[in-house]
Amino acid sequence: MPFLHSLLAITLENALRYIVAAGIAWWLAFRWCRARWAHRKIVSAAPSRADVRRELAWSLSSLLVFGLVGALTYQAVRAGSSRIYFGDPFADAGWFVASIVLTIALHDTWFYWTHRWMHRPRVFRLVHRVHHRSTNPSPWAAYAFHPLEAVVQAAIFPLAVLLVPMHPLAFVVFMVWQITFNVLGHTGHEYHPRWLLDSWLGKLLNTPTNHAMHHELFRGNYGLYANVWDRLLGTNHPDYAARFRAVTGRERAAPSNPPA
Numbered sequence: 001m002p003f004l005h006s007l008l009a010i011t012l013e014n015a016l017r018y019i020v021a022a023g024i025a026w027w028l029a030f031r032w033c034r035a036r037w038a039h040r041k042i043v044s045a046a047p048s049r050a051d052v053r054r055e056l057a058w059s060l061s062s063l064l065v066f067g068l069v070g071a072l073t074y075q076a077v078r079a080g081s082s083r084i085y086f087g088d089p090f091a092d093a094g095w096f097v098a099s100i101v102l103t104i105a106l107h108d109t110w111f112y113w114t115h116r117w118m119h120r121p122r123v124f125r126l127v128h129r130v131h132h133r134s135t136n137p138s139p140w141a142a143y144a145f146h147p148l149e150a151v152v153q154a155a156i157f158p159l160a161v162l163l164v165p166m167h168p169l170a171f172v173v174f175m176v177w178q179i180t181f182n183v184l185g186h187t188g189h190e191y192h193p194r195w196l197l198d199s200w201l202g203k204l205l206n207t208p209t210n211h212a213m214h215h216e217l218f219r220g221n222y223g224l225y226a227n228v229w230d231r232l233l234g235t236n237h238p239d240y241a242a243r244f245r246a247v248t249g250r251e252r253a254a255p256s257n258p259p260a
C-alpha cells in the first residue's frame with residue numbers, strides 16, 4: 001500500500017476507534033445512565049461544552065499525528081524492519097496472549113516515564129498543558145494532546161512492533177484495549193467495586209478515580225493501565241485511597257419518580 005493510502009487508512013481506523021469508544025462512553029455516562037450513575041461521578045459537575053469542543057479539536061489533531069507515525073511504522077513493517085509475524089495468529093496461542101500482555105506492560109512503562117517527564121515545568125508549559133486544560137475531562141479528552149505529546153504517545157506503535165514479536169491481530173487487540181482503558185479513565189465515573197482497592201487486583205490496576213485526581217490536582221497518579229510504577233515510586237496522591245473509597249461508598253439515589 002502506498003504511503004498516502006496507509007496514512008489515510010490508519011488515520012481513519014484510529015478515528016473510528018476513538019469516535020466509537022468515546023461516543024459510547026459519553027452517551028452512557030452523560031445521557032442514558034446519567035442519573036443512574038450519578039453517585040459514581042468522581043467530580044460532581046459535568047464537563048462543559050467548551051471543554052468537550054476543545055478536547056475534540058485537539059484529539060482530531062492527534063489523530064493526524066497518529067496516522068503519520070502509524071503510516072511510517074507500517075512502511076517499516078513492510079520493509080521487514082520489525083518483529084511482526086504473519087500466518088495463523090493462534091498457531092502459538094500462548095505467545096499471542098503473552099505478546100499483548102507484554103505490549104500493555106511496555107506501553108504502561110513508556111507512558112509513566114514520559115508522563116513524569118512531561119510534568120517537568122518547562123515541558124509541561126510547552127506541551128502537556130494542553131491535556132491538562134481539562135480539569136474535569138470527558139471521554140473525548142482521550143486523545144486531547146499537543147502535537148508534540150501526540151508524537152510521544154504514538155511512539156508506542158514503532159516501539160511495540162520493533163521490540164515485541166507479535167501478530168498484526170495482537171496489535172489490533174492492543175489498540176482496542178488502549179482506547180477502551182484510555183476513554184474509561186477520562187469518563188469521570190468510577191465503575192470498579194469498593195473492595196477492589198483492598199485486593200491484589202486493586203494494587204495492580206489503575207482506576208478512573210486515579211486519573212480524575214491527576215486532572216484535578218496536576219500532581220501524582222501518573223500511571224496509565226497499572227498502578228505499579230506509582231506504587232513503586234511513591235507517586236500515588238496521598239488522598240487516592242480515601243477518594244476511591246468515598247466515591248465507591250456512596251449509595252445510589254432512589255429514582256425521582258418511583259413506579260406506583
Ligand SMILES: [Zn+2]
Nearest residue numbers: 115128132214
Ligand atoms: Zn499529566
Ligand SMILES: [Zn+2]
Nearest residue numbers: 131186211215
Ligand atoms: Zn488524562
